[in-house]
Amino acid sequence: MSAPAPTRPTAPVLRPADPDAGLPANAFGKEKGVLEQVTLYVFVVVPFLALAAVVPAVWGWGLSWLDVGLAVGFYSLTLLGITVGYHRYFTHGSFKATRPLRIALAVVGCMAIQGPVVQWVADHRRHHAFSDREGDPHSPWRYGTDARALLKGMWHAHLGWLFDRRQTNAERYAPDLLKDTGLRRTSRLFILWAFLSLALPAVIGGLVTASWTGAWTAFFWAGLVRVALLHHVTWSINSVCHVVGDRPFVSRDRATNFWPLAILSAGESWHNLHHADPTCARHGVLRGQIDISARVIWVFEKLGWVHGVKWPDPVRLAAKRRTAATAAS
Numbered sequence: 328m329s330a331p332a333p334t335r336p337t338a339p340v341l342r343p344a345d346p347d348a349g350l351p352a353n354a355f356g357k358e359k360g361v362l363e364q365v366t367l368y369v370f371v372v373v374p375f376l377a378l379a380a381v382v383p384a385v386w387g388w389g390l391s392w393l394d395v396g397l398a399v400g401f402y403s404l405t406l407l408g409i410t411v412g413y414h415r416y417f418t419h420g421s422f423k424a425t426r427p428l429r430i431a432l433a434v435v436g437c438m439a440i441q442g443p444v445v446q447w448v449a450d451h452r453r454h455h456a457f458s459d460r461e462g463d464p465h466s467p468w469r470y471g472t473d474a475r476a477l478l479k480g481m482w483h484a485h486l487g488w489l490f491d492r493r494q495t496n497a498e499r500y501a502p503d504l505l506k507d508t509g510l511r512r513t514s515r516l517f518i519l520w521a522f523l524s525l526a527l528p529a530v531i532g533g534l535v536t537a538s539w540t541g542a543w544t545a546f547f548w549a550g551l552v553r554v555a556l557l558h559h560v561t562w563s564i565n566s567v568c569h570v571v572g573d574r575p576f577v578s579r580d581r582a583t584n585f586w587p588l589a590i591l592s593a594g595e596s597w598h599n600l601h602h603a604d605p606t607c608a609r610h611g612v613l614r615g616q617i618d619i620s621a622r623v624i625w626v627f628e629k630l631g632w633v634h635g636v637k638w639p640d641p642v643r644l645a646a647k648r649r650t651a652a653t654a655a656s
């Protein structure tokens with residue numbers, strides 16, 4: 328397969344003058360407070376510093392098989408919390424889940440340290456409502472289409488948008504989740520789940536090796552580095568997967584399929600199909616498109632933990648396939 332090339336629209340998608348024009352009056356809720364803003368910086372910057380320090384870390388104290396195992400285990404669990412839980416289930420309702428699984432998905436999603444489930448869902452629903460147009464919280468096309476504007480836009484879509492003090496109004500965009508008292512409480516305990524996400528690898532590493540060094544290296548690799556990698560893979564869906572890659576399906580935006588991230592993102596990088604058919608439980612619908620999240624949902628279905636799964640509908644997909652006539656759009 329050849330490396331995907333950036334594909335730019337010929338006309339500006341957004342009016343750079345006011346990227347938030349057209350938003351409904353109640354699109355934003357309460358502004359973030361100072362404490363929330365400081366916590367956000369800590370959760371973004373500290374794991375990133377760990378990512379930057381991986382080479383000297385390997386050089387200095389090495390990397391044990393236990394660290395690798397814990398890192399892969401916690402990465403997979405928390406990634407699926409985002410892809411299967413936050414995204415396909417809570418945001419888009421691609422399937423229905425039993426009560427214990429519903430709460431478990433919210434908890435492991437919180438453990439990815441990308442914010443409480445209610446806020447994540449509200450932001451993501453606003454992204455779909457306005458994707459690559461005015462009002463999208465994280466479009467890489469926000470500032471225009473020339474190289475400089477696109478670079479600035481990609482930074483904004485990847486990370487910069489997180490620091491906007493205005494927050495998407497969950498009462499408008501996620502009223503269904505707010506109505507569920509148990510889920511709302513689970514979401515509010517986000518800091519606890521985030522803390523456990525970093526503490527558990529350290530505890531396991533320390534107990535298994537019976538040493539403080541084992542606790543520290545497990546915390547570094549399976550805590551900090553794992554969170555940083557997952558952050559940047561998830562954020563790449565917002566930045567890279569709206570700019571670089573293929574668009575085999577017709578969607579209202581610039582969403583792309585970007586195969587190099589298919590495994591690391593558990594199928595989320597088949598983002599063009601996702602925007603073409605947002606409630607579909609499988610995003611990698613074409614031959615050879617590996618979608619681990621869809622496989623996990625399939626296993627849950629076999630176990631009887633989920634039902635009403637919205638699997639791909641061949642007729643619907645055929646209608647959304649890009650043809651020679653639509654290729655120019």
Ligand SMILES: [Zn+2]
Pocket residue numbers: 454458564565569582598602
């Ligand atoms: Zn998108």
Ligand SMILES: [Zn+2]
Pocket residue numbers: 414418419451455601605
């Ligand atoms: Zn989505």
